[in-house]
Structures are given as structure tokens and as C-alpha cells.
Amino acid sequence: MTTDTLKLILEDTDGTQLETSCTRVAVVWQGKEIWIQHDGRGQLLIGVDVEEGDAEYANLLVRPLATNLMSLQLEMEPADVEGDDDDHVHGPGCNH
Template identity: 75%
Template structure:
């Protein structure tokens, strides 16, 4: 399975452009609405964090069957404090 999303962009005159990317954003009401694939055919939709936000929301779209999907709202902290950082293989800390 690839992490690339296949996109079809369409102009107002109906002209279509096909492309692919790992994630993309739509500017909506002054916010960046990010969409990316997170594995097993799931899409995650998240909103950029504004200054002063303590949490941000992700919507996760999961396929259930041929014509069914599940949509879940997941809240995450906007910023972790130093005491809350979880060290993992990708954090680049010793």
C-alpha cells in the first residue's frame, strides 16, 4: 500500500488535473484543513492550531465495508509541555 493520495483537481470550467501527494490542505474560513492517509485506507482530517488553542481536533474516516465508513473525532493537545513529551524513535532526542 502506498501513502500517496490520488487527487483530481477541477477548475470552474470543468478542466481536470490529476496529481498525487502524501497530504494536502484546503484553506477554509482562514484555517488550514489538512487531509492525509494514516494507514489501512484511513484518512485523517485535521485543522491547523491557532495561537492560544489548547487542543485540536482530528476527524478520522475509516472504511467499514464496501459502502460504509466510520467517522471518529479525536482531540489532541495543541502543544505538549516539556514534562509531557513522549520519547520515541522519531523524536530525535537522546
């Protein structure tokens, strides 16, 4: 049985843990909401909310650091506002 529920463990600075669950969770990082959700097939989806009128796209860069650790970096890239096409459909080849 697959589920799209995430089991979360929140930990305070003193080590106290609180367990809860949700469908999606976000972390506000560098002023952007980084959303994490389970896709129901054993994978995590991670995305950054883009708001109407944003002048930059947010790129997430993941790098392995150790066997059980990775680095996640948020990098902003200017949006091509002049070349925007209102009829554009986002797909795997559009790099958005």
C-alpha cells in the same frame, strides 16, 4: 501493498480536470488549514493545524447528508489557557 499517496483530481469551474498525487493536501477554510492525508491502512486522516498561542481549538463535525454526501463543519471552541499544563501528554481521553 499499502501506500500513503493520495491521488487528487482538481477541477476548475469550467469542468477541466487535472490529476496529480501527493502525501498530504490542505484546504484553507475559514482561515484554518484543514489537512487530509492517507494513513497507509485504507483510512483518511483529517486534522486542523493549531498554531502556538491560538486562543481557540478547531473541531471538525461530520454529518451524513445523503448516501454519497456528507457535511463537514468547522467549529471553534475557546482554549482553556489558564488550565494549560505544560507537562500534559495528549492521549485518547484528553479530548484534544
